[in-house]
Amino acid sequence: LKINMAARLISLVSRTSNRSLSRVFSSPLSCSPSCFAGVNPIDEQIYTKDHCDMKESLGKLIEREINPYVDEWEREGIFPAHTVIKKLGDGGFLGPTRPPEYGGLGLDYTFSIAIAEELGNITCGGVPMGIGVHTDMATPALTHFGSDELKKAFLAPSIAGDILACIGVSEVGSGSDVASIKTTALPKRGTDDLVINGGKMWITNGIQADWMCLLANTREGDPHSNKSLICLPLDTKGVVRAKKITKIGNHSSDTAQIFFENVHVPKKNIIGVEGQGFKYQMMQFQEERMWAVANVLLPMERLLDTTAEYCRERKAFGRGILDNQVVHFRLAELETEVELLRSTLYRAVALFVAGHDVTKLASMAKLKAGRLVRELSDSCLQFWGGMGYTDEVLVSRSWRDMRLLSIGAGADEVMLSIICKYSGTLPGSQKT
Numbered sequence: 001l002k003i004n005m006a007a008r009l010i011s012l013v014s015r016t017s018n019r020s021l022s023r024v025f026s027s028p029l030s031c032s033p034s035c036f037a038g039v040n041p042i043d044e045q046i047y048t049k050d051h052c053d054m055k056e057s058l059g060k061l062i063e064r065e066i067n068p069y070v071d072e073w074e075r076e077g078i079f080p081a082h083t084v085i086k087k088l089g090d091g092g093f094l095g096p097t098r099p100p101e102y103g104g105l106g107l108d109y110t111f112s113i114a115i116a117e118e119l120g121n122i123t124c125g126g127v128p129m130g131i132g133v134h135t136d137m138a139t140p141a142l143t144h145f146g147s148d149e150l151k152k153a154f155l156a157p158s159i160a161g162d163i164l165a166c167i168g169v170s171e172v173g174s175g176s177d178v179a180s181i182k183t184t185a186l187p188k189r190g191t192d193d194l195v196i197n198g199g200k201m202w203i204t205n206g207i208q209a210d211w212m213c214l215l216a217n218t219r220e221g222d223p224h225s226n227k228s229l230i231c232l233p234l235d236t237k238g239v240v241r242a243k244k245i246t247k248i249g250n251h252s253s254d255t256a257q258i259f260f261e262n263v264h265v266p267k268k269n270i271i272g273v274e275g276q277g278f279k280y281q282m283m284q285f286q287e288e289r290m291w292a293v294a295n296v297l298l299p300m301e302r303l304l305d306t307t308a309e310y311c312r313e314r315k316a317f318g319r320g321i322l323d324n325q326v327v328h329f330r331l332a333e334l335e336t337e338v339e340l341l342r343s344t345l346y347r348a349v350a351l352f353v354a355g356h357d358v359t360k361l362a363s364m365a366k367l368k369a370g371r372l373v374r375e376l377s378d379s380c381l382q383f384w385g386g387m388g389y390t391d392e393v394l395v396s397r398s399w400r401d402m403r404l405l406s407i408g409a410g411a412d413e414v415m416l417s418i419i420c421k422y423s424g425t426l427p428g429s430q431k432t
Helices: 005-016 049-076 081-090 109-119 126-137 140-145 148-160 277-313 325-353 359-389 394-406 412-423
Strands: 165-168 184-187 193-204 211-217 227-233 239-244 255-266
Touching: 049 081, 049 109, 049 126, 081 126, 109 126, 109 277, 109 325, 126 165, 126 193, 126 277, 140 148, 140 227, 140 277, 148 227, 165 193, 184 211, 193 211, 193 227, 211 277, 227 255, 227 277, 277 325, 277 359, 277 394, 325 359, 359 394, 359 412
Parallel strands: 165 211
Antiparallel strands: 184 193, 193 255, 211 227, 239 255
């Protein structure tokens, strides 16, 4: 049975888009798992029954169309992104917050977070990462600042699932230090074209993507005001997908190194105002970071549940491993940390929907999530013993996949610098 959430949720647009924040949150319900077993639904800060309906439909699609194939995709080192994205697009899951005139549902950001959480039910990290790049990392700036022409050419078909997007920011010598990128997109004299030269590294979806939201230097000058975001079709002459990168985790997600050799693209493909790309990308990062935090909540809960069950059944020295206080106390500590992270995220999302700058809070959530997934997956793997060191159980895959969160979308150290800057404790900064 084919699910089409777009049809089911279109009635939400008029009910949700013009509501006040207090009305949206007046009758909160949640369908997400929690530490309060047997209560369905439970109260949560940001979710209503509408969110639960969307999550339930997406969950059914995941169990039918994605999870049965994850092991195969992990072995092959790539998942069929166009096929998966199209199924999600048909279901209405790729643009809940995007404008209806481009195929979105026009709902608030809590619906993107609900989808990000539910995608955590996919039994690997690579597939949801590829989806998240497409939905919440490559298109926010285009949505907010792009021209109508660009939105019709790139946003609308991305929401429909007809084309696949990627984001091109990182370079070999410029990861979290975005201002230092070297790729240029300079005007060609006597034409309306930009000529792009340089390269991008660690590009998720890079092998299969149809277009890239590219950050490049469009003139000389201050590194914070000389950059632009550009919609770049990846079938353009001079785009070279140099190689598919082998990674220690997220095996089903294709990651590419891409070079640009005198690539011509119209100036009209610049998103918003020329020279404002760095600012747009910093804004784009906030949605990316909250999405990433939401996406690891259910995997962490699943890992705790499966570890507790394994330790209950596994015997050592005449009793279940779970009977050891060091084990069940440790699991309790980790479960508490997950719930605290959830609360931090939900607060950030609520404030974001209300129009506040959540840069500091989103950075705190991202920092905590990156550290917690490492701590939790490592502790759980330890309790699985020798079995945890094999490829035959989910804990080892989670241990590999989750390690990326402290690196991608801004390393832990960058999150700390942002927090210090906003707190006024970074040398030379004032409290924001």
